[in-house]
Amino acid sequence: MLHPTIRRAVTGAAVASLAGTLLLAAPGAAQGEAPSETGPSPAGSESQIDGATDALEPAPRGTRIRLRVRNQDVRGLRTTRTWARKVLVDEGVRFDDNDLVRVRRDGNLVRGSEKRKLRAGDAVQLVAVDRVVKKRRTMIERPTRTRTVSRLRAGQRKVVAKGRPGVRTTTIVKTRHNRSVVDVERTRQVTRSAKPRKVLVGADPHSVPGTAHLNWRALANCESGGNPRAVNPAGYHGLYQFDSGTWRSVGGSGVASRASAGEQTYRAKLLYKQRGRSPWPHCGRYL
Structure with missing residues (x-):
């Protein structure tokens, strides 16, 4: 040119x-005559x-623009296209719908329909977008559930179901622009539920459900000074000062002061299950 x-x-x-x-x-012309103006x-x-x-x-035809493909150097070219994507097609650049085609004008990002109207001096950039997905699995510890039964010896344990641990899957998605990470997203999902380990435990023959948390020692100290052989002249016996009728109502025989301390506490717990603190109007507050 x-x-x-x-x-x-x-x-x-x-x-x-x-x-x-x-x-x-x-x-x-040879004689010096002027040529005719109208001839x-x-x-x-x-x-x-x-x-x-x-x-x-x-x-030259077309609009002068600048083009940068991914991380390549910027180069100038002329185009008759008004849409940035058409420019990339004309230049033989391969891209897909995940990639970003950006247009900058005077240093500012052009948005919306203005991207379809290229002007002289515009910069067209193709940003390659890809996502890297990784999955990580972790174990969920199996819980243990115990149940007290009377058919086993006191304290004896028997596993009736082994259970299994669960699995939690963490999915990590990294979004990259031109191979540089710009965003990381993590999601967690339980992909396998844990099944509990089931254990049977032999019950103490003197145990009564719902009474183990109470302070029976404090009640005994208040009622009898902690003496299982204590006898009150009014007819009350033992650690918890049972009268004969109350003692028999919870399965006792004879009088409470002649039973072991363990049996007296067991019968007191049965009484509590029936009537609460009311049998000990003064000392029941220590339970």
């Missing part, structure tokens, strides 16, 4: 040469001018 200054010089020279040819070909043009003069003009290269 010729530089505009050279092209003008070539055109001027061609016109001057053509004008000299016309003067020589005009009648009376017909010499044959072939217009075709010579057209040929000289056609020999010049046409002016």
